[in-house]
Amino acid sequence: MRKQIVLIGIAILFCAVFLSVAQAFEGKEARYAIVDNHLHFFNFIQRTDGFENLIKAMDEAGVQKSVLFGMPLAKMWTEADPFQPTYYLDTDSRLYYYSATDFILAHELLRQPSKVQDRFFPFICGINPLDLNAADYIEMLLKMYPGFWKGIGEVLSRHDDLTALIYGEAPRADHPALMRVYQLAARYNLVVLIHHDISSARKREPIYLPELENALRQNPETKVIWAHAGISRRVNIPTLLADLRRVLSSYPNLYIDISWVVYSDCIAKDRSSLADWAAFVEDFPDRVVIGSDKIAPWPAYVQEITKYYEFLDLLKPSTAGMVARGNILRLLGSEAQN
Numbered sequence: 001m002r003k004q005i006v007l008i009g010i011a012i013l014f015c016a017v018f019l020s021v022a023q024a025f026e027g028k029e030a031r032y033a034i035v036d037n038h039l040h041f042f043n044f045i046q047r048t049d050g051f052e053n054l055i056k057a058m059d060e061a062g063v064q065k066s067v068l069f070g071m072p073l074a075k076m077w078t079e080a081d082p083f084q085p086t087y088y089l090d091t092d093s094r095l096y097y098y099s100a101t102d103f104i105l106a107h108e109l110l111r112q113p114s115k116v117q118d119r120f121f122p123f124i125c126g127i128n129p130l131d132l133n134a135a136d137y138i139e140m141l142l143k144m145y146p147g148f149w150k151g152i153g154e155v156l157s158r159h160d161d162l163t164a165l166i167y168g169e170a171p172r173a174d175h176p177a178l179m180r181v182y183q184l185a186a187r188y189n190l191v192v193l194i195h196h197d198i199s200s201a202r203k204r205e206p207i208y209l210p211e212l213e214n215a216l217r218q219n220p221e222t223k224v225i226w227a228h229a230g231i232s233r234r235v236n237i238p239t240l241l242a243d244l245r246r247v248l249s250s251y252p253n254l255y256i257d258i259s260w261v262v263y264s265d266c267i268a269k270d271r272s273s274l275a276d277w278a279a280f281v282e283d284f285p286d287r288v289v290i291g292s293d294k295i296a297p298w299p300a301y302v303q304e305i306t307k308y309y310e311f312l313d314l315l316k317p318s319t320a321g322m323v324a325r326g327n328i329l330r331l332l333g334s335e336a337q338n
Helices: 002-029 050-061 100-110 134-144 160-165 176-188 209-218 240-250 261-267 271-283 301-306 317-331
Strands: 034-040 063-069 073-075 095-097 120-124 151-156 191-195 224-226 254-258 288-290
Touching: 034 288, 034 317, 050 063, 050 100, 050 301, 063 100, 063 151, 063 317, 100 120, 120 134, 134 176, 151 176, 176 191, 176 209, 209 224, 209 240, 240 254, 240 271, 254 261, 254 317, 261 271, 271 317, 288 317
Parallel strands: 034 063, 063 120, 120 151, 151 191, 191 224, 224 254, 254 288
Antiparallel strands: 073 095
16 A cells, blocks of 8 residues: 555656646747748658648747748669668768659648648749759749749758769859749749858868859849858858858848758857857848758757747847748748738
8 A cells, every 4th residue: 555655656746747847848939939941841762751740840849830841852772772861961872853842742731721731831942953944943833833832942052961962063052053043033022042051161261152142143133041051060160250241231132041050050159159149130130030950750840949049038029039930921921920
């Protein structure tokens, strides 16, 4: 009898602790309403856990809506691979551009009830940035699914090891194929989200920044979101904040996406870097958006979103609201849903 009482007491104590932690975590989730600017529905072999699990993850993270796209590349499973790779760094096998990702995403999203569809801004991403046919492919999709697509991206330009593993020449932001894409985006008033590293993994100068600037300069009517502020793995630019200040001041059509490794490697390194980046964002409150850059099946999605709370807390409430959701909604013409 005494043993049973002890076990019951332990169970009650465990439940109390669990509920306390859950309530505290739930309170943390509710502090900011966020629109995720950067979310992949598929991984590098075009697999997904589906919308039911994605909606659950978004609800747990307090994410109201999301910019959603597929994966513009597929990872090969070669006979030399000891297992089926699902991430681009899993093995040395190559990757190839995969346009079917857009059709699969459209098929899956259009099967969902309207309350699910309304939570997403689908983007076209399955383009080869070296192919002069890319703009024609995008226009074909826009006509096949009228009113469905809300933007273009994530377009992959220079991208650390990923670039080296893709067949063909290295893509760049001002490639003639992408110039045609920017022109098309301007005609249709679509925003373009592009991953373009500011430099290589070895150099400490922004050697690839002129390519992006050339694209911005020649396409002033195209709204461009620069994914991860130009940062990838091992890309370390001491002048990054100064460079960002200069290009934002020079090109009013440019916006900065805070997601992926730029947050851990640059912004949240320490209290000083957090303060420096907060001051930067306060100088450009309407030019910064945030995203998770999570790839299906979205493990740890809640943590990937709530990690930004520490940073958002340093901003003025009005600025935090713009960065968390207002800026991307405005860019996508969805102020009425704000």
